[in-house]
Each structure stands twice: as structure tokens, then as C-alpha cells.
Amino acid sequence: MPRRLLAGIARFVAVMLAIGGAYVVAGWSLALIPRNAGWRPAGQGVTIWVEDNGVHTSLVLPKQAAGIDWRADFPARDLRDPRYGDHAYVAVGWGERHFYLGTPTWSDVRASTVLRAALGSDDTLLHVEHVARPTTGDDAREVTLSVTAYRRLAAAIRASRGTGGVIAGYDRYDVFYPAIGRYDALHTCNDWTSDTLARVGVRVGWWTPFAGGVMRWFPR
Template sequence: MKKLGRFLAILVVAIVLAVVLGTFIPRPLLPAAAADPVATRHILVLKNPIHTDIAVPVDDEVRKRFHFLVDDGIPADMTGLRYIVFGWGSRAFYLETPTWSELKAVPVMKALTLDASVMHVDVAGNIVEPHPDVAGFDIREERFAALLDFIAASFQRGPNGAILIENAAYSRFDRFYEANGHFNALVGCNTWTAAALRIAGLRTGWWNPLPASLHLSMRIYN
């Protein structure tokens, strides 16, 4: 029993140390050299206690890139729309936990071990800034294009394009799609967001498994 307690204590210390180091060691280690092009695109990172999403400003280019969203019932062409919101996560947890009151043990265990992944897509109008759960960043045009490439590549593709998960949504305006990659405790929704932000030319922590650690890293290094 003492050995088990000692092992658990060491494990907890190791996890805490990994999170701390992952937050305060930047990735990439050195900032990129200053570039001439002016940052013209404003993206948002939205967070809740366990998850982060990326909100991409909508224009004709973005609508064309993700044209399948309208066909699948997402009103990406709606008047007054400002952002399309993308998130990547655990299939079981995402689909089976629309609210905290519906939290179940099995989806949590799958998310902590190994699970298939899904993309969640939603839309938004004006998003208030500043806000504790919203972080905005200005990026250059070519980095914005690279970010769209990264997001598009996260969708699993079939013969007819992105694979919609039927009868899976939180509201009338969002949808779920099959995604590439597998979800686990080490590679989760927040590390996906961090990878996307690095593609966008921003610096994150070396490993950001939690929204709070990602948010802090972004504040420090950008």
C-alpha cells in the first residue's frame, strides 16, 4: 500500500511538473524574425474550464474553403455572422456530454486513454473582447491561409468530402464531423488548438494540455 501511495505521489508530481514546464518553455523556443507584412487577420481563442476552440473571421474566402458547412445545415452564409468556430476533441466525450449534467464515466475514460476524434463546428456573431474566456490575436495573411489549411486537414475525408456525423449537434447551428487523429490525455483538444496557433505564427507553451496553461503561455509569449 505504501508503494502504491509513493507511486501515485510521484506520478502527481511528474504531471504537475510537466504541465508547469510545458507552460513556461515556449514553442518554438525563439520568436520568429520580424516580417514586413502587416498582421491583417484577427482570430480568437475561446476557452472554458476544459476545452478551447478557434474562432475564424468569416469572409468569402473562408466560406468557399468550407463550403460544405452550409450544405450540412450550418448557416455560414447567415447575415450578421462574424466567426466560424472550430474545435477538435474526443468523439465519445464530445458527442455524449452536451452538458455537464450528462457527464458519464465511460466517455471520460475513453478521453483519458484513447479515443477517435471529431471536429465540432459552430458559428458566432460578435464576440465580446476583452473577456476572461476570449483571447484575440492578429496574424499575417499567409499565416491565416496556413491556419485554414491546418483546420481543413483535421477533417476526415470520404468520397464526398468531409464526413458529417448524422444526428449529432448541440443546437440548430452546429455540427460534428469525423476527424483525423486520435485523442488521449497527452494529445487532446488543447494541444490541437496550440498546434493550430503555432501554424498561425504564434508561440505557445511546449505542452499545453489545459486551457489555463495555453491561455497563460499565449499571454506570455505573444
């Protein structure tokens, strides 16, 4: 292989590594800068959870609270097994269709899937799981919102819902729905979580492309 071609390939690889490194550094650094720095959890109101599966973050919400009833938005009949609709909570996340459907866990992540999503897509989904009350811990952090803030949160989530048919989930208790919004490297599934919380005044990081950047604002 000619030296000039080898040198070109080496430069390309070096540039890609530099871009990737800068992205990671920026993602973790900007996640340390707060939005809504003065926010404090409500003394009384509605308890929700911010949940992390290692790749995607989601918001876990009571099905019935503060006049909001998610059973109409996400009915049990949409599930592969409607009996899971008896659970009292829903976990809601947002993301790019192919990335979501192809990466339920870190072990499923593929470079081609990440690159495709990072370049940008308007094909996004809401992921909804019907779950029991979470156990607060490393993967689920408890947050108490005022009734007003919770109703605004519900409105923001509903505004992310698109139109179209139901898409089968990973298991019997979850399902996907078409969503609204563009996914790319600057606006990931984890940014959606932070942005949705920030809209109702919750303290979150300025830019949180990674799940850890979201969760750090909600200590155990």
C-alpha cells in the first residue's frame, strides 16, 4: 500500500479519535454545570424516579397522581402481556428508533448503530415500561416534585408523543410508541431526560449525553 495512502488513513483515524475523545470530555465536563442551580426537591408532592439501565435513562411515574392518569396514554392492551398493566408505575424514555431497538443493554451496542444515530435521525420513539414501584438505589434515584411541576412534566412527556402504531418492546411488559423530536450526537436519549426535567425547574446538568451525567444530579 503506498505510503501516501497509509499516511492519509492514519490522519483520518487520528482525527476520528480526537473528535471522539473531545466528545467524551465535553459530555462529562458540561454535565457538571447545573441548570436550575437553586432547585430543591418539594417537601410534598409527587414522587418520581430517574432510572438508568446503563445506556438509556428514563422517568418512572405513578400511573395515577395529581390528576394525571397514564393508563389512557399507555393502555395495558398495547402490551404483549396485558397483565403487566396491573403495575402501578410506568417508566418513560425517548430515543432514536434504531439505537433504541438495537441496544437494550451495553452488550448490544454496535459502532454502526451509534454512528447512524449520532449523524441524526427524526425517527424517534418513546419507550414505555409498566413496572412496580422502583427500589431506590444505584439505578433508580428518587425525586419529589410539586403537584404543579409534575403536571408540567406530564405535559412535556405527552408533547413528545408522535402518531402511529404501537411497536413491540423488548419483553412482555414494555412497548414503543412513535415520538417527536430529532436525535443526534448533541441531543441523545439522556439529554431528553435532562431537558424534560429542566423544563419543570429540576436541577440537572447543562449537557448530558451519557446516562452517568444525568444520574450524578440525583444522589442515592
